[in-house]
Amino acid sequence: MKAESCDILIQGGGPVGLACAAWCLQKFPDANITLLDRNSSDDADLAAADSRGIALSHGSKLLLDTINAWPTECADIHQVHVSQAGRFGRALMTREELKQDALGHIIRYRDIHLTLRKALKALQSKSSHFVWRHIDAHADIGGIEAKCIVHAEGGLFKKQDWVESGRDYQQSALVGLIEVENAAPHQAWERFTSEGPLAVLPSHYGPHILNLVWCGSPETSQARLQLSDVDFLKNLQSEFGSRIGRFLKIQDRRLYELGLNYRKEITQANEVWIGNAAQTLHPVAGQGLNLGLRDAYLLAEKLSALFSKAEAISTIDIHKMLDEYALSRKADRTTTIGLTDLMARVFTSKLVPIILARGLALSALQWLSPVKTALARQMMFGRR
Numbered sequence: 398m399k400a401e402s403c404d405i406l407i408q409g410g411g412p413v414g415l416a417c418a419a420w421c422l423q424k425f426p427d428a429n430i431t432l433l434d435r436n437s438s439d440d441a442d443l444a445a446a447d448s449r450g451i452a453l454s455h456g457s458k459l460l461l462d463t464i465n466a467w468p469t470e471c472a473d474i475h476q477v478h479v480s481q482a483g484r485f486g487r488a489l490m491t492r493e494e495l496k497q498d499a500l501g502h503i504i505r506y507r508d509i510h511l512t513l514r515k516a517l518k519a520l521q522s523k524s525s526h527f528v529w530r531h532i533d534a535h536a537d538i539g540g541i542e543a544k545c546i547v548h549a550e551g552g553l554f555k556k557q558d559w560v561e562s563g564r565d566y567q568q569s570a571l572v573g574l575i576e577v578e579n580a581a582p583h584q585a586w587e588r589f590t591s592e593g594p595l596a597v598l599p600s601h602y603g604p605h606i607l608n609l610v611w612c613g614s615p616e617t618s619q620a621r622l623q624l625s626d627v628d629f630l631k632n633l634q635s636e637f638g639s640r641i642g643r644f645l646k647i648q649d650r651r652l653y654e655l656g657l658n659y660r661k662e663i664t665q666a667n668e669v670w671i672g673n674a675a676q677t678l679h680p681v682a683g684q685g686l687n688l689g690l691r692d693a694y695l696l697a698e699k700l701s702a703l704f705s706k707a708e709a710i711s712t713i714d715i716h717k718m719l720d721e722y723a724l725s726r727k728a729d730r731t732t733t734i735g736l737t738d739l740m741a742r743v744f745t746s747k748l749v750p751i752i753l754a755r756g757l758a759l760s761a762l763q764w765l766s767p768v769k770t771a772l773a774r775q776m777m778f779g780r781r
């Protein structure tokens with residue numbers, strides 16, 4: 398039997414794999430791509446899945462707009478208040494000082510996933526060489542020959558079948574939806590506690606329903622997961638304070654283990670790794686998917702430029718293209734991974750000099766406008 402073949406094989410139908418396929422087809426509709434997707438073909442299965450709120454930057458919005466993949470249900474962030482529990486030092490960032498419509502947007506993971514599927518289906522109807530195969534976890538995919546293999550298998554920290562460079566922060570994130578008394582619309586709060594960051598972010602459900610991301614040691618987080626709603630809200634209130642009034646309700650609590658796992662080399666021969674398959678980050682700076690989407694966009698640019706050429710493409714051409722891609726991602730990856738790792742470590746340190754330094758850093762951030770703007774721009778658009 399003749400082996401199945403394609404030019405580009407994308408393994409992984411999460412947001413990053415879908416976005417990469419969509420940008421390739423948008424730039425070159427004739428591209429010969431096979432996408433292997435472990436998720437069911439039925440959107441209803443995803444609609445019931447992961448509802449955690451993800452912060453997407455304005456840069457990601459601009460990228461997703463190019464393929465009509467911006468979800469309608471989203472909450473804009475107009476200001477971010479950063480502080481540390483029980484210590485001095487705070488910073489406020491506003492959209493006015495950065496001259497942006499929004500500092501970021503909060504969207505449920507499943508809505509990003511579903512909107513990207515819809516965008517890809519629209520492009521598929523005009524692309525006769527695109528194959529979207531839904532497979533189960535045990536499917537044998539050894540028979541597919543591809544000129545270039547894109548790994549977008551993603552995954553969560555400690556759930557991946559590869560471990561390279563990184564760090565186990567000994568932290569988990571407890572996420573959920575909370576109802577509060579007095580939240581100002583479009584306001585995000587990031588509070589650094591002795592155990593990890595506690596973020597309260599807007600949601601599309603309205604100003605009183607907010608997304609919670611509460612990081613702590615695995616043991617404490619597990620205990621918080623088991624608490625009754627009343628005790629959970631009491632603990633949360635005492636950690637967060639009364640800035641947004643009383644915490645009234647909590648729903649949909651889930652736990653995620655947190656750490657850093659990244660590949661030093663993101664290409665090898667004709668293979669390339671993007672998104673969480675290349676780097677899995679702590680969510681403290683909300684950068685994982687933003688960085689993954691930039692990976693996907695820049696790779697799609699290179700792939701479509703190469704495969705749309707009329708002449709035959711050699712192995713050397715593919716290796717050269719992937720080397721150029723890896724070089725073009727170096728600065729953005731290094732900066733985003735480094736900044737996120739620094740924040741995850743510095744803001745959880747219990748060492749007194751570091752506690753003092755981070756208070757000073759937050760205060761300085763408040764007054765040093767160019768530093769604040771540069772940091773916010775890195776978070777919004779990545780390093781160019």
Ligand SMILES: Cc1cc2nc3c(=O)[nH]c(=O)nc-3n(C[C@H](O)[C@H](O)[C@H](O)COP(=O)(O)OP(=O)(O)OC[C@H]3O[C@@H](n4cnc5c(N)ncnc54)[C@H](O)[C@@H]3O)c2cc1C
Nearest residue numbers: 409411412413435452550551552672673680683685686687
């Ligand atoms: C608590 C938490 C909060 C977060 N908050 C933010 C945030 O605010 N902002 C932000 O930018 N990022 C955030 N992230 C990170 C973000 O969720 C990830 O970076 C993003 O989901 C990566 O997308 P991906 O497509 O690379 O991987 P995934 O989302 O993991 O998707 C990979 C897909 O590939 C499929 N798959 C796996 N193996 C195979 C295979 N062999 N063949 C075919 N398919 C396969 C899987 O089923 C899955 O659907 C957060 C993460 C966590 C845990």
